[in-house]
Amino acid sequence: xxxxxxxGIAANNKGVSTGLQWIxxxxxxxTSFSPxxxxxxxxxxxxxxxxxxxxxxxxxxxxxxxxxxxxPKRGEIVRQVGMELRKxxxxxxxxxxxxxxxxxxxxMGEVQEMIDICDxxxxxxxxxxxxxxHSERPAHRMYDQYHPLxxxxxxxxxxxxxxxxxxxxxxAWVCGDVAIWKPSEKTPLCGIACQTIIQTVFKKNNVPExxxxxxxxxxxxxxxxxxxxxxxxxxxxxxxxxxxxVGAVVGERLGRSLLELGGNNAIIISxxxxxxxxxxxxxxxxxxxxxxxCTTTRRLIIHEKIYNKFKERLLSAYGQLKIGNPLxxxxxxGPLIDVDAVNNYLHAIEKCIAEGGNFxxxxxxxxxxxxxxxxxxKPCIAEAKNNYEIVQxxxxxxxxxxxxxxxxxxxxxxQNGVPQGLSSSVITNxxxxxxxxxxxxxxxxxxANVNIGTSGAEIGGAFGGEKETGGGRESGSDAWKIYxxxxxxxxxxxxxxxxxxxxxFDL
Numbered sequence: 043x044x045x046x047x048x049x050g051i052a053a054n055n056k057g058v059s060t061g062l063q064w065i066x067x068x069x070x071x072x073t074s075f076s077p078x079x080x081x082x083x084x085x086x087x088x089x090x091x092x093x094x095x096x097x098x099x100x101x102x103x104x105x106x107x108x109x110x111x112x113x114p115k116r117g118e119i120v121r122q123v124g125m126e127l128r129k130x131x132x133x134x135x136x137x138x139x140x141x142x143x144x145x146x147x148x149x150m151g152e153v154q155e156m157i158d159i160c161d162x163x164x165x166x167x168x169x170x171x172x173x174x175x176h177s178e179r180p181a182h183r184m185y186d187q188y189h190p191l192x193x194x195x196x197x198x199x200x201x202x203x204x205x206x207x208x209x210x211x212x213x214a215w216v217c218g219d220v221a222i223w224k225p226s227e228k229t230p231l232c233g234i235a236c237q238t239i240i241q242t243v244f245k246k247n248n249v250p251e252x253x254x255x256x257x258x259x260x261x262x263x264x265x266x267x268x269x270x271x272x273x274x275x276x277x278x279x280x281x282x283x284x285x286x287x288v289g290a291v292v293g294e295r296l297g298r299s300l301l302e303l304g305g306n307n308a309i310i311i312s313x314x315x316x317x318x319x320x321x322x323x324x325x326x327x328x329x330x331x332x333x334x335x336c337t338t339t340r341r342l343i344i345h346e347k348i349y350n351k352f353k354e355r356l357l358s359a360y361g362q363l364k365i366g367n368p369l370x371x372x373x374x375x376g377p378l379i380d381v382d383a384v385n386n387y388l389h390a391i392e393k394c395i396a397e398g399g400n401f402x403x404x405x406x407x408x409x410x411x412x413x414x415x416x417x418x419x420k421p422c423i424a425e426a427k428n429n430y431e432i433v434q435x436x437x438x439x440x441x442x443x444x445x446x447x448x449x450x451x452x453x454x455x456x457q458n459g460v461p462q463g464l465s466s467s468v469i470t471n472x473x474x475x476x477x478x479x480x481x482x483x484x485x486x487x488x489x490a491n492v493n494i495g496t497s498g499a500e501i502g503g504a505f506g507g508e509k510e511t512g513g514g515r516e517s518g519s520d521a522w523k524i525y526x527x528x529x530x531x532x533x534x535x536x537x538x539x540x541x542x543x544x545x546x547f548d549l
Contacts, residue, residue, distance in 0.1 A: 050238040057086040057258025067093035077143040077377040080415030088259035104252030117167025124160025156208040163212040181536030188526035190218030203232035301512025305464030307496035308341035312470035323495030333440035337497040377417035387439035464507030465496040
């Protein structure tokens with residue numbers, strides 16, 4: 043596969059890097075298997091403790107120099123990274139598709155997200171602004187400003203093996219931070235490819251070694267990072283269970299955590315909905331990335347007056363889905379990431395049936411030569427109740443639960459009636475319903491959309507959610523502030539020292 047050679051992927055890869063060189067390590071090796079065909083792609087050297095500490099020490103040294111570079115100059119480095127990613131978009135997008143299993147179009151789209159966040163970060167590098175306030179004391183000036191925080195530890199998940207790293211690292215770099223990235227052990231080659239691509243830019247511009255670090259490994263590497271006082275911010279993407287563990291460890295040392303965790307996203311389909319828009323939003327949201335997005339549509343809450351009509355359209359749409367090799371653009375749905383994910387999918391189906399769910403589109407594992415990896419499953423649909431235990435949990439697979447509602451207030455209560463709070467949507471042409479959904483009495487999610495689905499967030503907006511989704515915000519808007527420390531400054535330019543609140547202290 044030529045794209046692997048172009049990205050510098052060999053049969054055996056070093057998996058620990060300080061940005062300009064690869065470090066020898068005796069850590070446990072990771073083996074990357076493609077869910078597309080079940081074949082082994084390559085092995086990766088995982089970090090041992092010695093290599094880990096060497097990386098953190100190098101990152102500390104790099105931060106001392108990198109923070110002194112003017113922010114626009116740091117932005118220029120990120121601009122060049124974006125240009126380099128453009129050169130390798132096809133190869134990197136193909137690797138994302140092959141190693142993770144998402145469709146080739148989605149793999150390319152993920153690399154485009156990286157390019158877009160580079161462009162966003164370049165502009166941001168000239169807008170790291172504070173505020174000026176009026177002092178109550180005469181001849182005083184007061185303002186706040188933002189300084190680089192230090193090392194940002196990034197723990198990413200398999201489902202977006204490159205984009206989420208870029209959301210964090212590009213913003214961190216223009217803010218003056220350095221980054222240590224632990225990619226998912228299920229998609230380690232995507233991390234190696236990114237590190238290889240940016241090395242060219244960093245070497246050409248004499249960027250300090252340690253600004254971009256990669257540490258491959260399993261759970262223990264994430265545990266080392268979470269407990270490390272030298273890393274002031276941990277950005278972790280994954281399950282709610284994982285996020286709770288990371289948050290507890292980071293909180294115990296009074297560090298910062300940026301958590302992007304599970305979603306249990308719903309689309310409310312009004313009786314005043316444009317059905318064509320609703321069908322497209324529901325189907326793509328439910329089966330895109332084989333249901334392995336945190337923003338995947340897992341529940342449809344449909345008005346009772348159009349329930350049967352919409353169900354018929356939904357069944358027709360699912361009947362047209364093509365499942366197979368995601369590198370072929372004719373296929374809509376690729377494989378799950380591994381056999382464990384398949385088992386979770388099957389368990390969820392059994393659980394739903396046991397609780398009283400009625401599957402109107404049956405699930406199952408696909409057999410045959412085209413599906414020899416054992417990771418291809420059928421997208422399925424169940425009529426279910428919102429209070430089923432299985433519906434209350436996130437299953438990372440293409441299982442869609444549908445249910446009825448009578449009033450918009452009831453629909454919003456159902457939408458909010460789960461522990462997670464990432465993305466939400468209402469499809470309606472009724473202005474009052476749309477505004478209610480977006481009001482204080484509406485969706486309790488970090489993302490609330492009208493007449494689009496739950497997935498497909500743009501990098502210009504802050505991405506993240508509430509409740510068990512973790513409360514983090516990445517990417518656009520003012521998400522950059524989490525990567526910096528805030529400082530309030532007061533300057534006295536008078537010839538005396540008046541005290542605040544009128545306090546007198548005569549000596």
